[in-house]
Amino acid sequence: MMNRGRLNLIFAMAVLITALLPVSCAWNSESPDREFSNTPKGNFMALWTIMDEHYCFFDLKQEKLGVDWNEVKTRYAKSISDEMTDKALFEVLCNMIGELRDGHVNLTSSYDYGRNWSWKTDYPANFSKDLQKKYLGIDYKIIGSGYYYRILDDNIGYLVVESFESATTSGRLNSMFGSMVLCNGLIIDIRDNGGGNLTAAEFLASHFTEETVTVGYSCYKTGPGHNDFSELYKNELSPAKNDIRWIKPVVVLVNRGCFSSANDFAFTMKALENVTLLGDTTGGGGGLPMSSEIPNGWVVRFSSAPTFDADKNHVEFGIAPDIRLDMKDEDLLSEKDTYIEAARRFINDKLVNP
Amino acid sequence: MTIITKRLMTVSSRCSDLFAWVLLAVLMTVLPLRVSAQRNVWNMPQYMETVRASSFAIGTVHARDTYLSESTYDGASLGFEIDGWTGYEPYRLFSQGRTHSDIYFGLMDNPNGGGSTMEFSSRNYAGFMWHALKYSKYDFLVGPAVMCELGLLYNQQNSNNPVNVEGYVGGGVCVDNTLRFREFGYDMGFQATLYVPLAGMGFAPDYDQPYYYMYKYGEYGKALHFISPFNNIAFTQQIALVLPIRDKRLRVGFTVDGIKNYLGGHSRFMANSMFTIGFGMRYQTKSWE
Numbered sequence: 001m002m003n004r005g006r007l008n009l010i011f012a013m014a015v016l017i018t019a020l021l022p023v024s025c026a027w028n029s030e031s032p033d034r035e036f037s038n039t040p041k042g043n044f045m046a047l048w049t050i051m052d053e054h055y056c057f058f059d060l061k062q063e064k065l066g067v068d069w070n071e072v073k074t075r076y077a078k079s080i081s082d083e084m085t086d087k088a089l090f091e092v093l094c095n096m097i098g099e100l101r102d103g104h105v106n107l108t109s110s111y112d113y114g115r116n117w118s119w120k121t122d123y124p125a126n127f128s129k130d131l132q133k134k135y136l137g138i139d140y141k142i143i144g145s146g147y148y149y150r151i152l153d154d155n156i157g158y159l160v161v162e163s164f165e166s167a168t169t170s171g172r173l174n175s176m177f178g179s180m181v182l183c184n185g186l187i188i189d190i191r192d193n194g195g196g197n198l199t200a201a202e203f204l205a206s207h208f209t210e211e212t213v214t215v216g217y218s219c220y221k222t223g224p225g226h227n228d229f230s231e232l233y234k235n236e237l238s239p240a241k242n243d244i245r246w247i248k249p250v251v252v253l254v255n256r257g258c259f260s261s262a263n264d265f266a267f268t269m270k271a272l273e274n275v276t277l278l279g280d281t282t283g284g285g286g287g288l289p290m291s292s293e294i295p296n297g298w299v300v301r302f303s304s305a306p307t308f309d310a311d312k313n314h315v316e317f318g319i320a321p322d323i324r325l326d327m328k329d330e331d332l333l334s335e336k337d338t339y340i341e342a343a344r345r346f347i348n349d350k351l352v353n354p
Numbered sequence: 355m356t357i358i359t360k361r362l363m364t365v366s367s368r369c370s371d372l373f374a375w376v377l378l379a380v381l382m383t384v385l386p387l388r389v390s391a392q393r394n395v396w397n398m399p400q401y402m403e404t405v406r407a408s409s410f411a412i413g414t415v416h417a418r419d420t421y422l423s424e425s426t427y428d429g430a431s432l433g434f435e436i437d438g439w440t441g442y443e444p445y446r447l448f449s450q451g452r453t454h455s456d457i458y459f460g461l462m463d464n465p466n467g468g469g470s471t472m473e474f475s476s477r478n479y480a481g482f483m484w485h486a487l488k489y490s491k492y493d494f495l496v497g498p499a500v501m502c503e504l505g506l507l508y509n510q511q512n513s514n515n516p517v518n519v520e521g522y523v524g525g526g527v528c529v530d531n532t533l534r535f536r537e538f539g540y541d542m543g544f545q546a547t548l549y550v551p552l553a554g555m556g557f558a559p560d561y562d563q564p565y566y567y568m569y570k571y572g573e574y575g576k577a578l579h580f581i582s583p584f585n586n587i588a589f590t591q592q593i594a595l596v597l598p599i600r601d602k603r604l605r606v607g608f609t610v611d612g613i614k615n616y617l618g619g620h621s622r623f624m625a626n627s628m629f630t631i632g633f634g635m636r637y638q639t640k641s642w643e
Contacts, residue, residue: 036424046424054562198566221562223619230563233571288564291512293423297464299511304562 164196195260409632429462469511481528524554
């Protein structure tokens with residue numbers, strides 16, 4: 001019979017080996033998931049698959065642009081070979097995702113930022129930075145990064161919001177509204193505002209309503225299928241509590257350069273009573289973007305959570321203005337901004353014919 | 355920063371590898387030869403007694419989290435661990451308590467020169483142990499444990515959704531072994547502890563659910579998932595050699611924790627392999643109240 005000490009020793013060793021087993025398993029463990037190789041073909045497949053499983057507008061793009069994502073794969077796969085250079089691969093991959101014509105779809109490498117900005121470049125600019133500067137003058141007030149205002153000669157406030165990358169503050173907005181208390185109306189110029197934070201856009205919009213308004217809907221992807229979406233969540237805009245709220249006429253100037261959260265600001269403001277959108281259709285960008293990486297480290301950004309307006313229409317292709325307008329060449333020559341002048345006339349007309 | 359990270363990774367990786375093999379070799383050589391009579395280098399605590407060991411940890415980390423990226427990251431990790439053994443009333447079924455808390459911080463790189471990722475993670479376990487085998491040189495304890503783990507990955511290259519937070523609270527099992535032996539004229543101890551969660555609740559975004567929407571719509575419910583070994587395999591494994599230094603006990607060890615899960619449509623894998631060094635102290639608890 002085995003003595004007790006030896007039995008204990010064997011038992012201890014058995015426990016030790018059992019205990020070490022997970023260690024060695026973890027030590028040598030490979031990820032259980034699919035792994036795409038860091039080759040041109042592997043990176044191509046990784047990018048195509050990430051988009052296939054996470055991009056949220058495939059059905060919309062097929063309907064409006066005729067993009068068939070499987071056909072795109074077949075077509076571009078022919079251009080991929082293991083001998084191609086990194087730069088050639090980057091170009092092919094950018095062209096592939098460029099088929100979606102979505103400003104939120106980008107591929108980032110160390111040497112370039114792949115994009116398709118046809119939502120903006122294929123249309124008239126309807127904006128002159130120099131003219132905007134002329135209207136702002138030199139004594140305009142700055143109430144945040146990218147937020148400038150002044151009161152125009154005909155007693156109309158003019159607020160420029162260059163970007164929603166950062167929000168202004170309640171105190172600064174209160175100060176602006178306080179200085180405009182005798183103004184007849186307000187022009188908010190968001191032309192060429194490429195977006196930023198949704199919260200910054202919502203914060204500004206919340207100063208133009210007296211009651212909670214349903215301004216749109218959102219959902220997100222719940223699975224890899226092209227139609228795997230969550231229920232629609234209602235986006236409500238509540239009035240900014242304890243802040244001055246503007247209830248006089250507001251004209252928001254928009255053009256094709258209004259994208260992403262500026263697009264959100266446009267359809268949010270459009271849902272409000274005293275607000276009129278004037279200009280060109282906005283650039284769109286109605287999907288909340290997410291990012292991922294392909295094996296060689298290039299980062300892909302894509303729209304993953306679609307947004308809808310108050311009537312549950314997609315806003316990916318932009319928001320149509322209430323008053324459609326193009327900049328006139330003769331106005332440009334006489335250093336007049338067609339949009340601003342039209343907005344001034346609109347507000348002054350409202351004063352006469354409320 | 356990248357150079358420092360890579361150097362840390364290299365050094366810690368070599369240290370961990372080397373240490374694991376040396377420790378294993380020493381144990382395999384020493385144990386069969388000289389298991390001696392009862393020693394008091396690391397006895398189980400008696401009633402109202404607590405043994406607590408605090409250790410610093412350095413090692414490697416390996417992660418892949420498909421919410422943030424389809425890529426795998428490797429790097430170096432630093433951490434701090436506190437382990438505890440407590441003696442309860444001896445007539446109780448669970449006469450010993452075992453606790454473990456750790457916090458790790460890791461820096462990882464994509465091996466293909468892509469982005470980098472940071473890891474913050476913490477594990478807390480409390481086991482209620484049945485003294486299953488009790489010999490002069492060997493104690494074997496097993497019992498149920500409550501566990502919670504929280505992990506945060508911050509992808510430095512990913513500006514839109516840079517952070518993913520996952521975690522679980524659950525129950526599982528804890529196994530604790532202590533072997534005392536004498537070698538080179540010194541009393542020494544060897545310990546091995548394993549924690550495995552079995553069931554509980556896990557937190558992870560519902561596929562592509564943005565954190566902003568969780569906050570905006572209060573939709574946290576869809577981020578909660580029932581966990582079991584079918585969708586969440588995790589463990590924390592410690593081995594340690596205990597050496598007496600005056601009234602303290604030097605504790606040199608190796609901790610591995612790993613988690614592989616599939617929650618909310620995304621898979622996650624993370625493993626830390628940590629070389630640990632610290633001291634153990636014995637305390638008398640004055641009162642439980």
